[in-house]
Amino acid sequence: MSLPAYSFAYLDEQTKRMIRRALLKAVAIPGYQVPFASREMPLAYGWGTGGMQVTAAVIGPDDVLKVIDQGADDTTNAVSIRRFFALTAGVRTTERTAEATIIQTRHRIPETPLAAGQILVYQVPQPEPLRKLEPRETETRRMHALAEYGLMHVKLYEDIARHGRITLSYDYPVLVNGRHVMAPSPIPSFDNPKMHRSPALQLFGAGREKRIYAVPPYTDVVSLAFEDHPFRPWKAEAACGLCGATETYLDEVVVDDRGGRLFVCSDTDYCAERRKAGHRGAAAGHALAAGEGG
Amino acid sequence: MSALAPGFADPPLAAQACFRRLLEAMARPGTVVTLAPPPAPPPLAPAAGAVALTLCDADTPVWLDAALAVPAVLDWLRFHAGCRIVAAPEEAAFAFAADPAVPFDRFQVGSDEYPDRSATVVLQIDAFGAGAALRLEGPGIERAAGLHVRGLPSCFVAWRAANRALYPRGVDVVLVAGRALAALPRSTDVTEG
Numbered sequence: 001m002s003l004p005a006y007s008f009a010y011l012d013e014q015t016k017r018m019i020r021r022a023l024l025k026a027v028a029i030p031g032y033q034v035p036f037a038s039r040e041m042p043l044a045y046g047w048g049t050g051g052m053q054v055t056a057a058v059i060g061p062d063d064v065l066k067v068i069d070q071g072a073d074d075t076t077n078a079v080s081i082r083r084f085f086a087l088t089a090g091v092r093t094t095e096r097t098a099e100a101t102i103i104q105t106r107h108r109i110p111e112t113p114l115a116a117g118q119i120l121v122y123q124v125p126q127p128e129p130l131r132k133l134e135p136r137e138t139e140t141r142r143m144h145a146l147a148e149y150g151l152m153h154v155k156l157y158e159d160i161a162r163h164g165r166i167t168l169s170y171d172y173p174v175l176v177n178g179r180h181v182m183a184p185s186p187i188p189s190f191d192n193p194k195m196h197r198s199p200a201l202q203l204f205g206a207g208r209e210k211r212i213y214a215v216p217p218y219t220d221v222v223s224l225a226f227e228d229h230p231f232r233p234w235k236a237e238a239a240c241g242l243c244g245a246t247e248t249y250l251d252e253v254v255v256d257d258r259g260g261r262l263f264v265c266s267d268t269d270y271c272a273e274r275r276k277a278g279h280r281g282a283a284a285g286h287a288l289a290a291g292e293g294g
Numbered sequence: 295m296s297a298l299a300p301g302f303a304d305p306p307l308a309a310q311a312c313f314r315r316l317l318e319a320m321a322r323p324g325t326v327v328t329l330a331p332p333p334a335p336p337p338l339a340p341a342a343g344a345v346a347l348t349l350c351d352a353d354t355p356v357w358l359d360a361a362l363a364v365p366a367v368l369d370w371l372r373f374h375a376g377c378r379i380v381a382a383p384e385e386a387a388f389a390f391a392a393d394p395a396v397p398f399d400r401f402q403v404g405s406d407e408y409p410d411r412s413a414t415v416v417l418q419i420d421a422f423g424a425g426a427a428l429r430l431e432g433p434g435i436e437r438a439a440g441l442h443v444r445g446l447p448s449c450f451v452a453w454r455a456a457n458r459a460l461y462p463r464g465v466d467v468v469l470v471a472g473r474a475l476a477a478l479p480r481s482t483d484v485t486e487g
Contacts, residue, residue, distance in 0.1 A: 007306050008306040008307060008310065009306075009310075013305060013306060013309065014351055014353075016306075016309070016310075016313075017309075017348070017349055017350075017351055017353075018353065020313045020317075020348070020349060021349055021354070021387075022410070023317065024316065024317065024320050024349075024414070024466070025410040025412075025466070026410075027317065027320045027321050027434075027479060028320060028466045028479035028480050028481060029409055029410065029462045029479075029480070029481065030433045030481060032409060032410065032462055034410045035408075035410075057313075058313075058314065058317065059310070060307070060310045060311060060314055061307065141407045141408075142407065144407075145405075145406035145407045146406070177433050177481065179461070179462060180462070197436075199436075201317070201321045214321075215433075216320075216321045216322070216433040216434035216481075217321060217322060217433075217434055217436075218433070218434060218435060218436045219433040219434065
C-alpha cells in the first residue's frame with residue numbers, strides 16, 4: 001500500500017487547524033485582520049495563495065468548487081486553481097455560480113446573487129486598507145484598535161478637493177459591522193453593494209501579507225463616503241455586446257488591430273447563461289463568445 | 295491502565311466535517327448543528343471532544359474545569375490532540391467547562407491591537423430546544439434568532455453583556471450538548487426572551 005504524497009486538500013493537518021482557528025476568530029470579529037502563519041503553496045505569492053489556503057482549510061469532499069479570475073472561469077489562474085483542488089481534494093468543480101458551494105474569486109463578486117450556505121473566498125493582495133496612507137504596521141494596527149479612521153476620510157476628501165469626486169474605482173474601503181474599516185480586495189466598487197448583508201459567508205485570504213479576515217452573513221458592509229458626496233459604484237456606460245445586459249460589470253475588450261472595442265460582461269457564467277436564455281447584444285455572434293462557457 | 299478511547303477514525307475528513315459545521319455555527323449564531331463526533335470519554339461531551347480534536351494541538355493551551363479534568367479526559371486529549379493542559383484559565387486558548395460555576399472573568403479577552411488573541415470557551419449544557427429562551431442579534435443573523443438552552447450558568451446573560459461591551463475584545467463561546475453545537479461569537483447580542 002502506498003500512502004498519498006500529501007494530506008486531503010494538500011495542506012497538512014496542523015496547518016489546517018491553525019488556519020481554521022484564525023477563520024473562526026475572523027468570523028467572530030467581522031472585518032478584523034487575523035494574522036496567520038501563511039504557508040508556501042506550489043505557486044508564487046500573488047497568484048492566490050491566501051485564497052487557496054482558506055479554501056483548502058474549508059473544503060470537503062462533498063463541496064462543489066467554482067474559481068473565477070476577474071469574473072472569468074476560463075483564465076489561467078482560475079483554471080489552475082480549479083484543477084489543483086480537483087486533484088488534491090477530489091472535489092467536483094463547476095462554472096455555474098448557483099451550483100457552487102465554495103467560490104474562490106480574484107477581484108469580482110458573481111452577478112448571480114449568492115445564497116445562504118455558499119462561501120465566497122477572496123484572494124487578497126493587500127489586506128490593509130490604510131497601508132497606502134501609513135506604511136507602518138504598528139501604526140495601522142493602533143488605528144484599527146482605536147477605530148481611528150480619520151486618515152482614510154482625509155484621503156477621500158482630498159480626492160474630492162482635487163477631482164470633484166472620489167476617484168477610487170476598485171478596492172474601495174468599507175466599514176464592516178460599524179467598527180472595522182476593511183479592504184474588500186480589488187473588486188470593482190460596482191461590487192461593493194453586493195457585500196452588504198449578503199446571505200453568503202465571505203472569507204478573505206492574503207497569503208503574502210499573512211492575514212485572514214471575514215464578513216459573516218447579514219453583516220453591514222458600508223462603503224465609506226460623505227453625506228454630500230455619497231458612494232457611487234462605477235461601471236462603464238454601455239451594454240454587454242454579447243448578451244445585451246445593462247446591469248452587469250463590463251470589461252472593455254480590444255477585438256482587432258484597427259482599434260475595434262467591445263464591452264462584454266466580466267462574469268462569463270452570467271453572460272453565457274443569459275445568451276442561452278435567448279438574450280442577444282449588439283455584437284451577438286461575435287467570435288469572442290465562442291471561446292467562453294466551454 | 296484502562297484502554298484509551300479512539301479519536302477520529304479518519305482525522306483529515308472528520309476534522310473537516312466538524313470544522314465546517316462549527317464555521318456554520320459561528321457564522322450564523324443560534325444555528326444548532328449536529329456533529330459526527332469521536333467517542334470522547336465521559337464526562338466530556340462528544341461534541342466538545344470533536345471541537346478539541348478539530349482545533350486543539352501543541353500550539354493551543356487547553357484548560358479544563360474540575361468536572362472535566364479527570365484522568366480519562368486528560369489522557370484522551372493529550373494523546374489525540376497533543377495539547378498542553380494548563381491549570382490557569384488565564385493561559386488558555388481553549389477552555390472546556392461542564393460545571394455551571396465557570397470563571398468567565400478569568401479568560402483571555404485579547405488586546406485592542408490583537409483582539410483575536412482571546413479564549414474560545416466550550417461550555418457543556420444539558421440540551422438545546424428546551425429550557426431558557428435566548429434572543430440573539432448581530433452579524434450572521436438576518437433580524438433576530440432564538441435559541442433555547444437548558445443548563446446554562448445563571449450568570450451567563452449578564453456576563454455576555456459585559457463581554458459584548460469589550461468588543462472587539464472578548465471571549466467567544468461554543469455551547470455543546472451531546473452531539474449538538476451552537477456558537478455565540480463575541481459580536482452577538484444575547485438577551486433573555
